[in-house]
Amino acid sequence: MIDTARPTSTPPTTGPFRGTAAPAEPLEVAAVRRRRAGRRRAATVDLLGILAWASAAMAVTLWLVTPGSHSVSGVGGWLTDAGIVAGLIGTDLVLVMLVLAARVPLIDRVFGQDNAIAVHRSLGKPVLYLLLAHGLLLTLGYSASSGSGPIAETIALFSTPDMPLAYLSLGLFVAVVVTSLVAVRRRLPYEAWHVIHLLSYAAVLVALPHMLSVGSVLAHGTWQRVYWIALYVLALGLIALYRIVLPIVVTLRHRIRVVAVEPIAPGVVSIHLAGRDLDALGARGGQYGVWRFWTAKTWWHAHPVSFSAVPGRDRARITVRDLGAGSARLGRITPGTTVSLEGPYGLFTSQARTAPFLALVASGIGITPVRALLEDTDLRPGEATVLLRGSDTSQQYLWQETAALAESTGSRLYAMVGNRARSGESWMTEDDLRRGVTLRSVFPRLLESDLYVCGPRAWSDLVVREARLAGVPEHQIHQERFES
Amino acid sequence: MRARVIAGGVVTSAAVLVIGWQLGGQPAVTAQSGAATGSTSGSSSSSGTGSSSSGTGSSSSDSGSSSSDSGSSSSAGSGTSSSVSGTFAGAATQTQFGPVQVQIVVADGKITDVTALQLTDRDGRSEQISQQAAPILRQEALQAQSAKIQAVSGATYTSEGYTTSLQSAIDKAGL
Numbered sequence: 001m002i003d004t005a006r007p008t009s010t011p012p013t014t015g016p017f018r019g020t021a022a023p024a025e026p027l028e029v030a031a032v033r034r035r036r037a038g039r040r041r042a043a044t045v046d047l048l049g050i051l052a053w054a055s056a057a058m059a060v061t062l063w064l065v066t067p068g069s070h071s072v073s074g075v076g077g078w079l080t081d082a083g084i085v086a087g088l089i090g091t092d093l094v095l096v097m098l099v100l101a102a103r104v105p106l107i108d109r110v111f112g113q114d115n116a117i118a119v120h121r122s123l124g125k126p127v128l129y130l131l132l133a134h135g136l137l138l139t140l141g142y143s144a145s146s147g148s149g150p151i152a153e154t155i156a157l158f159s160t161p162d163m164p165l166a167y168l169s170l171g172l173f174v175a176v177v178v179t180s181l182v183a184v185r186r187r188l189p190y191e192a193w194h195v196i197h198l199l200s201y202a203a204v205l206v207a208l209p210h211m212l213s214v215g216s217v218l219a220h221g222t223w224q225r226v227y228w229i230a231l232y233v234l235a236l237g238l239i240a241l242y243r244i245v246l247p248i249v250v251t252l253r254h255r256i257r258v259v260a261v262e263p264i265a266p267g268v269v270s271i272h273l274a275g276r277d278l279d280a281l282g283a284r285g286g287q288y289g290v291w292r293f294w295t296a297k298t299w300w301h302a303h304p305v306s307f308s309a310v311p312g313r314d315r316a317r318i319t320v321r322d323l324g325a326g327s328a329r330l331g332r333i334t335p336g337t338t339v340s341l342e343g344p345y346g347l348f349t350s351q352a353r354t355a356p357f358l359a360l361v362a363s364g365i366g367i368t369p370v371r372a373l374l375e376d377t378d379l380r381p382g383e384a385t386v387l388l389r390g391s392d393t394s395q396q397y398l399w400q401e402t403a404a405l406a407e408s409t410g411s412r413l414y415a416m417v418g419n420r421a422r423s424g425e426s427w428m429t430e431d432d433l434r435r436g437v438t439l440r441s442v443f444p445r446l447l448e449s450d451l452y453v454c455g456p457r458a459w460s461d462l463v464v465r466e467a468r469l470a471g472v473p474e475h476q477i478h479q480e481r482f483e484s
Numbered sequence: 485m486r487a488r489v490i491a492g493g494v495v496t497s498a499a500v501l502v503i504g505w506q507l508g509g510q511p512a513v514t515a516q517s518g519a520a521t522g523s524t525s526g527s528s529s530s531s532g533t534g535s536s537s538s539g540t541g542s543s544s545s546d547s548g549s550s551s552s553d554s555g556s557s558s559s560a561g562s563g564t565s566s567s568v569s570g571t572f573a574g575a576a577t578q579t580q581f582g583p584v585q586v587q588i589v590v591a592d593g594k595i596t597d598v599t600a601l602q603l604t605d606r607d608g609r610s611e612q613i614s615q616q617a618a619p620i621l622r623q624e625a626l627q628a629q630s631a632k633i634q635a636v637s638g639a640t641y642t643s644e645g646y647t648t649s650l651q652s653a654i655d656k657a658g659l
Contacts, residue, residue, distance in 0.1 A: 046486065046492060053493025053497045057501050060504065061500050064501070147640045148640065160613070160616075
């Protein structure tokens, strides 16, 4: 059932709230400014997308301008040409995938790292097919040209320098993609999957020698070779910079350590952190970090966890629920533990707003970014509406803090407690479904609102689906995907 | 992915590809004329991009004869055919993967050495194939003392070019 949660007078546990003063900028002016910024972000995303397309075309073009590359006729020649093109496009897309996984700040800011990873995933299978086709078509093409059988040709290829490495690379790519397919990944422990995934770097690198020595397009002293090597340096350099160097710098600079571990509900802990100049992290409410706790049992597991409060100068707080084996161990870490941080990442912030009003929907542990987002947003009275969802009363952690924030900003807050409806696919409780509650009845200005949804994946997908059916434009929907 | 990205991506890619196709047409033509001059110089397996990459150019016979001239000039052929000695270069044979040309060293009517002046080098792979095949073909030729030798599997084109050029060198030596 829906009821207005009783505002609490209990002061929050972490510092004074920010952004309680209503901004002077009129609502409409702010909306226009946000819409413009949103369009700029969308244009940047489109440009990056077009650039990725163009890079694949460029790979083929560089081959076309290579003298004599496509002048060969006959079945063998055509097969060989198709194989070369498949390999070139596949390699280009592998590099695009690397860039998408590199957590480049620009990409995170305009597109969101979770979206980038979603694109990265969607490229995995097509790229594997291209690389397999590359090997297969070239073997068939060569054997058609030389008159020997495919098996003899494979043996001949195998004895060509650098080619055994290329076959190894293909094998590694198969292993990486197969283990990443969701079905298999659920059966594999996350760590095993992650270690296998790291092999993709090896796969990329061991494929390089055969491109440079056997590939006709990348012959010595050509600018095609320069272009391709530059692409490799760019992709691997971004990975090295943003996934290795920057996290080390951030960790060493801020010297974060655990101050207290506070159980706030069954299986849910708030981890209080201290460090130097944490406000300089630039973390916005709603963002997350990838955390690593340096104890003997937990150092090997990196946890993507949202800030549950906007970091202060020397204090920060994250809140975790034991979703996996690794998270469960987090409840047992002790004060003083050193913490390393990658991030902050994420577009689940007020920076991503494009509409005049704000609608926040959170369920379970999904409240953490929503609470921090509410804290970090300058709001006029009545601008924001919050809906908190829990399956039972044990899931009401951080609700009091959120209610206090809602009260201090003049936002409406609703709560909906109970199991999900059984009579149909719904994100609501059975009671509310029967009573005819909809997103639009909770958020009367839904179509002029930015809708932020965070909670279990299946649940939040249902909320987003209803929002789309109600006609909320895509750029107003912000979904934080909580996945390992 | 947004429709705008797909539309923009397709248009941009098409433009890039058309440019590539247009540019790609030019060097293929110039490469053929380059092949004639390239192969006469006789520098064997330098992996240049332009020179050796023409397909089955009709200019191969010209280059072949010109280089065989230079080969025969170095021969000190005298006396009867049975006791011929010297160095003889075969005609350059054009293959799909580049020209092949061999040179034989003859002492008293016997082939004592076969060296490859040019081997298929259209790309790194064909270069490697021919590098592997050449020692085998040389060994076979020295044993058989003729151009009637078995092709190396996986190196059919190199083998064909090799035997053809070898035969022309043997003919030139008058063995």
